Amino acid sequence: MRRLHRGAYLDLEGLEPEKVSAETDHAARTYGVAHASSGVVSGVSAANLHGLPLLDHRLAGGVMLARPTRGTVTAGVVVRLSRLRDDEVMRMHGMRVTTLERTVRDLAEYLEPHEMLAVADAAMRQGFDPKLLPMKGRHSRIFRWLAEHASPRSESFAESWCRALIIEAGMPPPLLQVSVYDEQGRFIGRVDFAWPECGLILEFDGRVKYGAPVADGKKAADIVMREKQRERGLIDAGWFVSRGVWQTLSGEGRLLEQLRGDWRRAAKASSPIGTWKVEPLSIAPPKGWSHLFGAGADA
Numbered sequence: 325m326r327r328l329h330r331g332a333y334l335d336l337e338g339l340e341p342e343k344v345s346a347e348t349d350h351a352a353r354t355y356g357v358a359h360a361s362s363g364v365v366s367g368v369s370a371a372n373l374h375g376l377p378l379l380d381h382r383l384a385g386g387v388m389l390a391r392p393t394r395g396t397v398t399a400g401v402v403v404r405l406s407r408l409r410d411d412e413v414m415r416m417h418g419m420r421v422t423t424l425e426r427t428v429r430d431l432a433e434y435l436e437p438h439e440m441l442a443v444a445d446a447a448m449r450q451g452f453d454p455k456l457l458p459m460k461g462r463h464s465r466i467f468r469w470l471a472e473h474a475s476p477r478s479e480s481f482a483e484s485w486c487r488a489l490i491i492e493a494g495m496p497p498p499l500l501q502v503s504v505y506d507e508q509g510r511f512i513g514r515v516d517f518a519w520p521e522c523g524l525i526l527e528f529d530g531r532v533k534y535g536a537p538v539a540d541g542k543k544a545a546d547i548v549m550r551e552k553q554r555e556r557g558l559i560d561a562g563w564f565v566s567r568g569v570w571q572t573l574s575g576e577g578r579l580l581e582q583l584r585g586d587w588r589r590a591a592k593a594s595s596p597i598g599t600w601k602v603e604p605l606s607i608a609p610p611k612g613w614s615h616l617f618g619a620g621a622d623a
Protein backbone atom coordinates (compact mmCIF):
# COMPACT_ATOMS: atom_id res chain seq x y z
CA MET A 325 0.00 0.00 0.00
CA ARG A 326 1.26 3.48 -0.87
CA ARG A 327 0.21 6.31 1.44
CA LEU A 328 -1.38 9.11 -0.58
CA HIS A 329 -2.77 11.45 2.06
CA ARG A 330 -4.09 11.28 5.58
CA GLY A 331 -6.31 8.19 5.69
CA ALA A 332 -5.91 7.40 1.96
CA TYR A 333 -3.78 4.65 0.40
CA LEU A 334 -3.25 3.25 -3.09
CA ASP A 335 -3.54 -0.54 -3.30
CA LEU A 336 -0.55 -1.71 -5.33
CA GLU A 337 -1.34 -5.41 -5.24
CA GLY A 338 -0.40 -6.95 -8.58
CA LEU A 339 1.29 -3.73 -9.74
CA GLU A 340 4.89 -2.66 -10.00
CA PRO A 341 5.07 0.68 -8.13
CA GLU A 342 7.49 2.23 -10.66
CA LYS A 343 5.01 1.49 -13.47
CA VAL A 344 2.13 3.47 -11.94
CA SER A 345 1.69 6.39 -14.37
CA ALA A 346 1.97 10.01 -13.28
CA GLU A 347 -1.71 10.45 -14.24
CA THR A 348 -2.85 7.53 -12.06
CA ASP A 349 -0.68 8.58 -9.12
CA HIS A 350 -1.97 12.17 -9.21
CA ALA A 351 -5.61 11.08 -9.63
CA ALA A 352 -5.30 8.80 -6.62
CA ARG A 353 -3.71 11.57 -4.53
CA THR A 354 -6.48 13.93 -5.67
CA TYR A 355 -9.14 11.51 -4.47
CA GLY A 356 -7.45 11.19 -1.09
CA VAL A 357 -7.04 14.95 -0.66
CA ALA A 358 -10.54 15.87 -1.89
CA HIS A 359 -12.21 13.55 0.61
CA ALA A 360 -10.15 14.85 3.53
CA SER A 361 -9.93 18.58 2.75
CA SER A 362 -12.28 21.42 1.91
CA GLY A 363 -12.12 23.12 -1.46
CA VAL A 364 -12.73 22.45 -5.16
CA VAL A 365 -10.27 20.37 -7.18
CA SER A 366 -8.83 22.76 -9.77
CA GLY A 367 -5.87 23.48 -12.06
CA VAL A 368 -3.75 20.55 -13.19
CA SER A 369 -5.55 18.23 -10.74
CA ALA A 370 -8.92 18.98 -12.34
CA ALA A 371 -7.38 18.73 -15.82
CA ASN A 372 -6.10 15.25 -15.00
CA LEU A 373 -9.56 14.14 -13.83
CA HIS A 374 -11.07 15.54 -17.05
CA GLY A 375 -8.59 13.48 -19.10
CA LEU A 376 -6.67 16.47 -20.47
CA PRO A 377 -3.03 15.76 -21.44
CA LEU A 378 -0.27 17.11 -19.20
CA LEU A 379 3.48 16.65 -19.03
CA ASP A 380 4.54 14.38 -16.17
CA HIS A 381 6.35 17.10 -14.25
CA ARG A 382 3.11 19.10 -14.00
CA LEU A 383 1.57 16.21 -12.07
CA ALA A 384 4.48 15.70 -9.71
CA GLY A 385 3.46 18.55 -7.40
CA GLY A 386 0.70 18.83 -4.84
CA VAL A 387 -3.02 18.45 -5.46
CA MET A 388 -4.56 21.80 -6.42
CA LEU A 389 -7.62 23.05 -4.55
CA ALA A 390 -9.52 26.32 -5.05
CA ARG A 391 -10.91 28.02 -1.95
CA PRO A 392 -12.24 31.51 -1.16
CA THR A 393 -9.86 31.60 1.87
CA ARG A 394 -6.56 29.85 2.47
CA GLY A 395 -7.68 27.92 5.54
CA THR A 396 -5.57 25.04 6.80
CA VAL A 397 -2.95 23.86 4.31
CA THR A 398 -1.57 20.34 4.66
CA ALA A 399 1.36 18.64 2.99
CA GLY A 400 0.74 17.64 -0.61
CA VAL A 401 -1.90 20.34 -1.17
CA VAL A 402 -1.60 23.58 -3.16
CA VAL A 403 -4.34 26.11 -2.38
CA ARG A 404 -5.38 28.70 -4.95
CA LEU A 405 -7.53 31.55 -3.68
CA SER A 406 -10.60 31.79 -5.88
CA ARG A 407 -14.32 32.41 -5.56
CA LEU A 408 -16.02 30.08 -8.01
CA ARG A 409 -19.57 30.44 -9.30
CA ASP A 410 -21.91 27.49 -8.92
CA ASP A 411 -21.88 26.92 -12.69
CA GLU A 412 -18.09 26.57 -12.62
CA VAL A 413 -18.18 23.54 -10.31
CA MET A 414 -19.33 19.98 -10.99
CA ARG A 415 -19.25 16.70 -9.07
CA MET A 416 -17.04 13.85 -10.22
CA HIS A 417 -16.50 10.62 -8.25
CA GLY A 418 -17.89 12.37 -5.18
CA MET A 419 -15.44 15.27 -5.53
CA ARG A 420 -16.17 18.90 -6.29
CA VAL A 421 -14.19 19.71 -9.46
CA THR A 422 -13.98 22.77 -11.69
CA THR A 423 -15.85 22.35 -14.98
CA LEU A 424 -13.99 21.67 -18.21
CA GLU A 425 -14.27 25.32 -19.36
CA ARG A 426 -13.14 26.75 -16.02
CA THR A 427 -10.27 24.25 -15.85
CA VAL A 428 -8.96 25.30 -19.27
CA ARG A 429 -9.13 28.96 -18.20
CA ASP A 430 -7.24 28.26 -14.97
CA LEU A 431 -4.47 26.34 -16.72
CA ALA A 432 -3.39 29.49 -18.55
CA GLU A 433 -1.83 30.53 -15.22
CA TYR A 434 0.64 27.63 -15.30
CA LEU A 435 1.15 26.18 -18.77
CA GLU A 436 3.25 27.14 -21.78
CA PRO A 437 1.48 27.84 -25.12
CA HIS A 438 2.24 24.41 -26.60
CA GLU A 439 0.83 22.77 -23.46
CA MET A 440 -2.28 24.95 -23.67
CA LEU A 441 -2.80 23.93 -27.31
CA ALA A 442 -2.68 20.24 -26.32
CA VAL A 443 -5.20 20.91 -23.53
CA ALA A 444 -7.55 22.86 -25.84
CA ASP A 445 -7.31 20.20 -28.58
CA ALA A 446 -8.28 17.49 -26.09
CA ALA A 447 -11.04 19.62 -24.56
CA MET A 448 -12.52 20.14 -28.03
CA ARG A 449 -12.77 16.37 -28.40
CA GLN A 450 -15.10 16.54 -25.38
CA GLY A 451 -17.26 19.21 -27.02
CA PHE A 452 -15.53 22.29 -25.61
CA ASP A 453 -15.56 25.41 -27.79
CA PRO A 454 -12.43 27.58 -27.25
CA LYS A 455 -14.30 30.57 -28.66
CA LEU A 456 -16.16 30.64 -25.32
CA LEU A 457 -12.95 31.65 -23.55
CA PRO A 458 -12.75 35.35 -22.62
CA MET A 459 -11.25 37.31 -25.50
CA LYS A 460 -10.50 40.35 -23.33
CA GLY A 461 -8.65 40.75 -20.08
CA ARG A 462 -6.20 38.40 -18.38
CA HIS A 463 -4.71 35.73 -20.67
CA SER A 464 -6.88 36.91 -23.58
CA ARG A 465 -3.92 36.76 -25.97
CA ILE A 466 -3.40 33.03 -25.46
CA PHE A 467 -7.17 32.45 -25.51
CA ARG A 468 -7.50 34.19 -28.89
CA TRP A 469 -4.59 32.09 -30.17
CA LEU A 470 -6.31 28.90 -29.00
CA ALA A 471 -9.62 29.95 -30.56
CA GLU A 472 -7.81 30.31 -33.89
CA HIS A 473 -5.63 27.21 -33.84
CA ALA A 474 -7.08 24.51 -31.54
CA SER A 475 -8.44 21.44 -33.30
CA PRO A 476 -10.13 18.22 -32.16
CA ARG A 477 -8.28 16.40 -34.97
CA SER A 478 -5.00 16.52 -33.06
CA GLU A 479 -4.81 13.15 -31.30
CA SER A 480 -1.86 13.43 -28.93
CA PHE A 481 0.16 15.86 -26.86
CA ALA A 482 3.11 15.43 -29.22
CA GLU A 483 1.02 16.28 -32.28
CA SER A 484 -0.24 19.43 -30.58
CA TRP A 485 3.32 20.40 -29.62
CA CYS A 486 4.48 19.85 -33.21
CA ARG A 487 1.67 22.07 -34.45
CA ALA A 488 2.47 24.81 -31.94
CA LEU A 489 6.06 24.94 -33.19
CA ILE A 490 4.88 25.04 -36.82
CA ILE A 491 2.39 27.83 -36.09
CA GLU A 492 4.89 29.92 -34.11
CA ALA A 493 7.46 29.56 -36.90
CA GLY A 494 4.99 30.97 -39.44
CA MET A 495 5.04 27.86 -41.62
CA PRO A 496 1.91 26.96 -43.62
CA PRO A 497 -0.49 25.04 -41.36
CA PRO A 498 -0.75 21.32 -42.18
CA LEU A 499 -3.89 19.28 -42.66
CA LEU A 500 -4.46 16.90 -39.74
CA GLN A 501 -5.22 13.18 -39.83
CA VAL A 502 -5.24 12.84 -43.62
CA SER A 503 -6.28 9.58 -45.31
CA VAL A 504 -4.02 8.73 -48.27
CA TYR A 505 -5.02 6.43 -51.17
CA ASP A 506 -3.01 5.05 -54.10
CA GLU A 507 -3.83 5.34 -57.83
CA GLN A 508 -6.24 2.39 -57.63
CA GLY A 509 -8.09 3.97 -54.71
CA ARG A 510 -6.66 1.56 -52.14
CA PHE A 511 -6.19 2.95 -48.65
CA ILE A 512 -2.51 3.34 -47.73
CA GLY A 513 -2.84 4.92 -44.31
CA ARG A 514 -3.89 7.88 -42.21
CA VAL A 515 -1.06 10.31 -41.51
CA ASP A 516 -0.61 12.82 -38.68
CA PHE A 517 0.20 15.90 -40.81
CA ALA A 518 0.16 16.54 -44.55
CA TRP A 519 1.00 19.44 -46.87
CA PRO A 520 -0.52 18.18 -50.16
CA GLU A 521 0.66 21.31 -52.00
CA CYS A 522 4.23 20.06 -51.82
CA GLY A 523 3.68 16.35 -51.15
CA LEU A 524 5.11 16.40 -47.60
CA ILE A 525 3.94 14.19 -44.73
CA LEU A 526 5.07 14.48 -41.10
CA GLU A 527 4.62 11.52 -38.79
CA PHE A 528 5.35 11.61 -35.09
CA ASP A 529 6.84 8.50 -33.49
CA GLY A 530 5.76 8.79 -29.86
CA ARG A 531 6.88 6.69 -26.93
CA VAL A 532 3.50 4.98 -26.78
CA LYS A 533 3.40 3.98 -30.43
CA TYR A 534 5.86 1.12 -30.17
CA GLY A 535 6.06 0.77 -26.40
CA ALA A 536 2.41 0.07 -25.61
CA PRO A 537 1.21 -3.50 -25.01
CA VAL A 538 0.21 -5.24 -28.23
CA ALA A 539 -2.93 -7.25 -28.86
CA ASP A 540 -3.04 -10.99 -28.25
CA GLY A 541 -1.37 -12.96 -31.02
CA LYS A 542 0.69 -10.01 -32.23
CA LYS A 543 4.27 -9.00 -31.60
CA ALA A 544 5.91 -5.59 -31.41
CA ALA A 545 7.95 -6.61 -34.47
CA ASP A 546 4.69 -7.06 -36.41
CA ILE A 547 3.72 -3.47 -35.64
CA VAL A 548 7.11 -2.18 -36.77
CA MET A 549 6.94 -4.21 -40.00
CA ARG A 550 3.41 -2.98 -40.75
CA GLU A 551 4.57 0.59 -40.22
CA LYS A 552 7.49 0.08 -42.63
CA GLN A 553 5.13 -1.31 -45.28
CA ARG A 554 2.80 1.64 -44.78
CA GLU A 555 5.65 4.10 -45.22
CA ARG A 556 6.79 2.25 -48.35
CA GLY A 557 3.29 2.70 -49.79
CA LEU A 558 3.37 6.45 -49.08
CA ILE A 559 6.79 6.83 -50.71
CA ASP A 560 5.70 4.79 -53.75
CA ALA A 561 2.74 7.17 -54.13
CA GLY A 562 5.17 10.09 -54.36
CA TRP A 563 4.94 11.49 -50.83
CA PHE A 564 8.01 12.68 -48.94
CA VAL A 565 7.79 11.31 -45.38
CA SER A 566 9.41 13.24 -42.53
CA ARG A 567 9.49 11.88 -38.97
CA GLY A 568 9.56 13.60 -35.59
CA VAL A 569 10.41 12.19 -32.16
CA TRP A 570 10.32 13.64 -28.63
CA GLN A 571 13.99 14.59 -28.85
CA THR A 572 13.35 16.85 -31.86
CA LEU A 573 10.53 18.58 -30.02
CA SER A 574 12.54 19.49 -26.95
CA GLY A 575 15.71 20.35 -28.86
CA GLU A 576 15.81 24.01 -29.86
CA GLY A 577 14.77 24.39 -33.49
CA ARG A 578 15.61 20.83 -34.45
CA LEU A 579 12.15 19.86 -35.67
CA LEU A 580 11.68 23.13 -37.57
CA GLU A 581 15.13 22.86 -39.14
CA GLN A 582 14.33 19.31 -40.24
CA LEU A 583 10.90 20.29 -41.58
CA ARG A 584 12.22 23.24 -43.58
CA GLY A 585 14.83 21.01 -45.22
CA ASP A 586 12.28 18.29 -45.99
CA TRP A 587 9.86 20.93 -47.33
CA ARG A 588 12.50 22.11 -49.84
CA ARG A 589 13.29 18.55 -50.92
CA ALA A 590 9.61 17.60 -51.25
CA ALA A 591 8.83 20.75 -53.28
CA LYS A 592 11.44 19.77 -55.87
CA ALA A 593 9.91 16.34 -56.44
CA SER A 594 6.90 15.43 -58.58
CA SER A 595 3.41 15.76 -57.13
CA PRO A 596 2.05 12.67 -55.35
CA ILE A 597 -0.13 10.26 -57.30
CA GLY A 598 -3.40 8.89 -55.99
CA THR A 599 -5.74 10.86 -53.75
CA TRP A 600 -6.04 12.16 -50.19
CA LYS A 601 -9.03 13.01 -48.03
CA VAL A 602 -9.71 14.73 -44.71
CA GLU A 603 -12.34 12.34 -43.39
CA PRO A 604 -14.46 12.42 -40.21
CA LEU A 605 -12.72 10.91 -37.19
CA SER A 606 -14.03 8.53 -34.59
CA ILE A 607 -13.18 10.41 -31.39
CA ALA A 608 -12.39 8.21 -28.41
CA PRO A 609 -13.83 9.20 -25.02
CA PRO A 610 -11.42 10.75 -22.50
CA LYS A 611 -9.67 8.54 -20.00
CA GLY A 612 -11.99 7.64 -17.13
CA TRP A 613 -11.13 6.84 -13.52
CA SER A 614 -13.88 4.39 -12.58
CA HIS A 615 -11.34 1.53 -12.56
CA LEU A 616 -9.29 3.43 -9.97
CA PHE A 617 -12.05 4.77 -7.74
CA GLY A 618 -14.34 1.75 -8.05
CA ALA A 619 -17.40 3.76 -9.14
CA GLY A 620 -18.65 5.81 -12.07
CA ALA A 621 -17.98 9.54 -12.31
CA ASP A 622 -21.56 10.39 -11.34
CA ALA A 623 -21.53 8.15 -8.23
